[in-house]
Amino acid sequence: MENSLEITDSTDWLGTPLQLLAPLESSLRCQVCKDFFDTPMITSCSHSFCSLCIRRCLTADNKCPICREGDQVLKLRRNWAVQELLDTFKTARPAVMELARKFKALKEQEENQVPEPQPKKRKANQIEQSQEVSSVEASPPRLRTRSRSVKAVPQEPEVIPEIIEDSEGEEEYIPDDGMAVCPVCDRTMKIEAVSHHIDKCLVEQEAREATERQKHTAFGVLQRQQNSPSKQLDRLPTLNYDLMNPSQLRKKFKELGIPTEGAKDLMKRRHTEWVNLWNANCDSQNPKSRMQLLRELRVWEDTQGGGSVMTVPDRNTVTSKGFDAAGWSANHNDDFKRLIASARKKTDAQVRSTIPGSSGSDQSPSTSPNGLPGKVAEDLGDR
Incomplete structure (x- = not known):
């Protein structure tokens, strides 16, 4: 079984007897993040991507990352067929990969073994001569005698036991001991108790069948509840940032529960990332919790947002557009x-x-x- 921390790739199949699975796995990976599809979405140009990846791309330039055709976030749809295929492939991949690697190692071991020298072939005439000599040596010498001919002793005929088969119409003889078998539960009891027992046995059997049906029904309902989210999440709309000042944006951020610090440009990018994270989570069959989404937003802040190394100098530069003059003057x-x-x-x-x-x-x-x-x-x- 593969390690959960191992980074897998479609090139893992190359060099194995199942190298034809490499293009199959490559088709199940997103062309943006190069990982397996996470909630695959199909565009209007029939290309599939992860929900978060395609939302980020369309938010940036409204174009498909593959064919560069124009598209919009509102036109995205779930690709359920790819999702089912992906789930099946990810479940079977570890076992199939282990089998392919074992076969490859066994084949390499056989190739590294030194072949044993084969005996030299003899000519056909030499083989025939040796066979004739061995047959002559093996046969006992025949002695010609003038002895009287001995009459052959007659052998007794072999006795074949006669098998008498039962006819199809005959039944096994059962002695009459005053007992009978219940046709429902196959229990043996007295003949006078069979009638009352059958009525009781039928009632018990119907109760058992009803209980089994309830179990199957409850299991099906529970499985459907597990596969579908317990509560449908509402998607977040986009905002017209040009019509909102920084104070209005901060008020909106407080309602959403996301950080409010930073200049207006940083707040715009933060809100865009939060909308992409939230709406992609609404597309997922197994949505994440709000705390998980906030942690992912914090990771974005540290790598690409206001906490990243590239954006810190711009935030503290006097000539930058989002320079906080009031805060600088107070400090x-x-x-x-x-x-x-x-x-x-x-x-x-x-x-x-x-x-x-x-x-x-x-x-x-x-x-x-x-x-x-x-x-x-x-x-x-x-x-």
């Missing part, structure tokens, strides 16, 4: 005040050194009421 407010105070001191010192006898009340035409040059005061005031 560096003390630094701003310290720099303003230092600039004022330097400016006052320069004014005193260039204009002798200047006081706090005398102001230069190029200075502001607080003693700073007009351009410097204007820049600091804008900050």
Whole structure:
């Protein structure tokens, strides 16, 4: 049996006696993720993909990943035939693969064995001569005598026992001991008790058959309940992000129970991924729990979302579109005040050194009421 942690591939069949199964397994794998179909969906161009894979692709560019034909998420349909074929193949794959590998190892072992030297063939005439010599040596010598002929002793005829077969019409003799067999349960009892016993036995048999029917019916209902989700999940619609500001998006995210941090662009991509995860889970025959979907969203955040290495510099760059100016100002407010105070001191010192006898009340035409040059005061005031 294959290890559950082993990464399987269609090329595993190559080099085995069942290498023709490689294209069969390849056709049961998604052309996007290269893994077995997970809830296969068929597009309007008759190509099949995993539900989550094709939803991500169509959300990005509305084109089929194989033929590049235009398509939409609303046109996707479940491919039940491929799902049943896939389930059967995945169940049989470990045993068939093990059998193929054993046959391959046995064949290699036979090829590595050194063949034993065969005896040299003799000519046909030599074989005939040796057979004649051996036949002559084996035969006893015949002695010719003039003895009287001995009469042959007559053998007694073999006695064949005569088998007398029973005729078809005859029945086995059963002594009359006052007992009878119930035709329902094959029990032996007295003749006078058979009539009452048959009535009772029929009632018990009907009760047993009714119980068996109830068991089969209950098993069928339970199996159908296990195969179908207990509660039908509602699909999530897409949003028009251009008509919503960041505060409206955060309010919507709180209703959905997903993280609300980040700029608007990051929130848009997060909501798109959550809609794909949720709707793909609605397509599945065995839907996952909400906590599992949130864990998958967290993995997406760490690899492709706001927590990934590639997106962290963009989020903290002043020139980026989604730069949080208010948060940056609040975090560096003390630094701003310290720099303003230092600039004022330097400016006052320069004014005193260039204009002798200047006081706090005398102001230069190029200075502001607080003693700073007009351009410097204007820049600091804008900050």
